[in-house]
Amino acid sequence: MAVATVIEEQKHNIEETALITGSEAIAVACKLADVDVITAYPIRPYDTVMQYVCKLVANGEMDCEYIVAEGEHSQFEIVKHASACGARVFCGSSGVGWMYAMEALTVTPALRIPMIAMVGNRALDDPGAFGVEHNDALAVRDLGWQLVWVDNVQEALDTALIAYRVAEDRRIFLPCAISCDGAFLTHSQAMVKIPSQEKVNEFLPPYDRGDLLLHPDNPITVAPQGNEDWVMEIRRQNYAAMERAYGVIKEAYADFERIFGRSYGNPFFEEYMTDDADIVLLGMGTLSISVKVAIRQMRKEGKRVGFVRMRWFRPFAAEELAKSLQRFAAIGVIDRDYSFGSPYLGGVLAGEVRHALYPGPGKKPPVVDFICGLGGREVTVPDVQKMAESVYKAADGKAQPLTQWIGLRE
Amino acid sequence: MGRLFAIEIIYRGIFQKTLATRISRAIVIAAHHEGKMGISFGRYGDSPERNGIPAKNFAIVATDEQTLEEGMAKYEPKEVDVTLCVDDTLCKGVESWAWYGLQPVNKLLKPGGTLIVTSREGPEAIIAMAHRKETPYQLSILKGTVSFSGLWVYKDDHTDVRLLGAIAKVLPDLFSLQSVQKAIIDEWKDELKATSAAKSYERTSSITVQPNQGNPEVPYKFDLPKWHEMGEGIAIPSIPAGHKMDDPTSHAQGGFQPDRNPTFKKFSTRTMRPVVNFDTCIKCTLCWLQCPDSCFDVTPEGLYDANMQACCGCGVCEAVCPVKECVTMVNETEFKDNSSQWEDWRKDKDGYKVWLQEKIKSHPERSHGFRYRGQYEEQIPEMLEIASEK
Incomplete structure (x- = not known):
């Protein structure tokens, strides 16, 4: 197994700044986390991570097993097995590459493998667009994967460390x-702040597989075949683990803030200008930038619009989110995804938000869904203003189409 | 509200990718030295880059975080303070994967913004290539050969730092020469490069280009269809096979001209183009056979006419032609239009001969990477001489 000799030499307690991409930030997190095994298979835009990891290894800054697999399926299988043997692992893909690994992606949570993967969100084929859509990562939303979305380079680095923890x-x-x-x-x-190795070591203990370690000294069999007399109990265990994740994530963010002095507030979702808001928009990922700029402009016109950016999609902080959203007269969900034929033909995120609101005791503000930004299309400031107008109308009791396509040529 | 700066770098895909990335990175780092914040990125729609395809990189810098967000809220800037064009043939326009039609090189420039071009040409030649713009803009020429490299090499000929020095001169509000030099030391730890930036700073000057100056042609464009106007199933009609050619003088019909993509004309993907001596052509078919872009039209008399709607300027035709100077590659800067050479020849054979002799004097100087060890060293004296030109 890889030994962290090089990193030991570089131990210091100074935070450096660097001009790097979101992908490079994830690679830097892998270095800081002293990941043992990394597998790679190129697909844009994920490949920028593997390229940077490769560079770090070649430059002697990082010590890990770096394996280029013959496809995404084996790429994810290799790290799954390495993790079972006690290695800290990293993997990733995009779009149809992620889908090609689907069988490996289903067995990974089933075997309770703490693999960290970066999904460079990309539209699914066809027509082979390189731009962002969230359907790739969302394809595993029911399987036991924890899913988190970030919207800036610093958050990408920090979240990768938190994800390992x-x-x-x-x-x-x-x-x-x-x-x-x-x-x-x-x-x-x-520009990002790169945390010192000492602080990362304080935050992130070594990976200990414990009684589940696949090793001759710990004779176990992993994944024997089981049928109806076993499966429900196995599923119930994963259900319990995901239920616990909610609290463990909170703990990790609190520790992160204590050690690194950088706070993300509520780990599960970020609220922007919601304190006095009449209505809110809700979305995930980098569209947050256009939304925030649009909100600042709308506020100059006296429109009190707020924004909720979901970070963690699994586990989904339903109760907490519902409690927050009930403060507003209406909600506009921005879906950078689709779910054809779903209830009200809406996107995935809108369905989840409506679901989160339904069982609660409080009021149920109208939820309008906007599908936009597909295939990497720009979500513009005027697009956001158009959405807010519709949400305001819904708040006034004027019926709005439940699902609207924004930024479409029609 | 603070101030927002945007700089674009127009470059040739693959050959200048590293150059463009280095420049946009260094811009952000230099601005960082003055307490400004910024981001550096490439126009994603330009990917996947192909050899020679026009592409863009951007640096967005702001005096505060909120202003930076305003700049980041757009996929790419709608207007820029400075456009760097690192290959002068791109002044004819930018037709990339990310743009539908031909984008004038100065399209995004703010009124009074500066177009900085690396070129051996004088301002007249550059202005003649660039499309007319409604508002005046500044033109600055950085004397030098075009810095081209292949995928795995980087030609460290100081084009990057010379451009950074020029930016400090034309846009002093963005950053000073001192900050540029600090960024150069940060990034490349090279005092000589910092000196190059200072020399370029001293030499940089600009002239004003007025709205009545430049290429009067309206760049071609087309509108994208609405969703319900498009065919379903991601199926598109193929380009029709083609048709016979008409002789402009005898009106005889014959030969074969393939129909071509009506929406992707490749006018700006070339740095050089073939000119054909129809008098010496032996009709061996090799150029027609070997052209990877099927750019040769077969004329009624069985000659081969390179069609500029399809030519990428790769030079294979010149390489395979067995007749001396029958097919010759010529710098793209030497041409004002994309008309048919064969038609010109048919209309006036003597005039064409004179034209041809004139053109083939201008051999291409662009080299995509290095063909043998020591080639770069051989180029240095000439490059130095050009870089010192006023």
Whole structure:
């Protein structure tokens, strides 16, 4: 197994700044986390991570087993097995590459493998667009993967460290995928603070597979075949782990703030100008930038609009979100995804938000869904203003189409 | 509200990718030295880059975080303070994967913004290539050969730092020469490069280009269809096979001209183009056979006419032609239009001969990478001489 000799030499307690992309930030997190095994298979925009990891290894800054697999399926299988043997692992893909690994993606949470994967969000084929859509990562939303979306380079780096801490917690042992919007985050360079190795070591304990370690000294069989007399109990265990993830994530963010002095507030979702808001928009990923700029402009015109940016999609902080959303007269959900034929033909995120609101005791504000930004299309400031107008009308009791396509040529 | 700066770098895909990335990175780092924040990125729609295809990189810088967000809320800037064009043939326009039609090189420039071009040409030649713009803009020429490299090499000929020095001169509000030099030391730890930036700063000057100056042609464009106007199933009609050619003088019909993509004309993907001596052509078919872009039209008399709607300027035709100077590659800067050479020849054979002799004097100087060890060293003296030109 890889030994962290090189990193030991570089131990210091100074925070450096660097101009790097979101993908490079994830690679830097892998270095800081001293990941043991990394597998790679190129697909844009994820490939920018593997390229940077490769560079770090070649430059002697990082020591890990770096394996280029012959396809995404084996790419994810290799790290799954390495993780079972006690290695800290990293993997990732995009779009149809992620889908090609689907069989490996289903067995990974089933075996309680704390794999960290970066999904460079990309539209599914065809027509082979490189731009962002969230359907790739969302394809595993029911399987036991923890899913988190980030919207800037610093958050990408920090969240990767937090993801290791959460996933490798013995109470969880579930994989986690960090979604980074293709192009907007993966290919855009911004200045970030790189935490010191000492602080990372304080935050992130070594991976301990414990009694589940696949090793001759610990004779176990992993994944024997089981049928109806076993499956429900196995599923119930994963259900419990995901249930616990909610609390472990909170713990990890609190510790992160204590050690690194950088706070993300509520780990599960960010609220922007919601304190006095009449209505809110809600979305995930980098579209947050256009939304925030649009909100600042609308507020100059006296429109009190707020924004909720979901970070963690799995586990989904339903109760907490419902409680927050009930403060507003109406909600507009921005879906950078689709779910054809779903209830009210809406996107995935809108369905989840409506679901979160339904069982609660409080009021149920109208939820309008906007499908936009597909295939990497720009979500413009005027697009956001158009959405807010419709949400305001819904708040006034004027019926609005429940699902609207924004920024479409029609 | 603070101030927002945007700089674009127009470059040739693959050959200048590293150059463009280095420049946009260094811009952000230099601005960082003055307490400004910024991001650096490439136009994602330009990917996947192909050899020679026009592409763009951007640096967005702001004096505060909220202003930076305003700049980041757009997929790419709608207007820029400075456009760097690192290959002068791109002044004819930018037709990339990310743009539908031909984008004038100065399209995004703010009124009074500066177009900086690396070129051996004088301002007249550059202005003649660039499309007319409604508002005046500044033109600055950085004397030098075009810095081209292949995918795996980087030609460290100081084009990057010379451009950074020029930016400090034309846009002093963005950053000073001192900050540029600090960024150069940060990034490349090279005092000589910092000196190059200072020399370029001293030499940089600009002239004003007025709205009545430039290429009067309206760049071609087309509108994208609405969703319900498009065919279903991601199926598109193929381009029709083609038709016979008409002789402009005898009106005889014959030969074969393939129909071509009506929406992707490749006018700006070339740095050089073939000119054909129809008098010496032996009709061996090799150029027609070997052209990877099927750019040769077969004329009624069985000659081969390179069609500029399809030619990418790769030079294979010149390489395979067995007749001396029958097919010759010529710098793209030497041409004002994309008309048929064969038609010109048919209309006036003597005039064409004179034209041809004139053109083939201008051999292409662009080299995509290095063909043998020591080639770069051989080029240095000439490059130095050009870089010192006023």
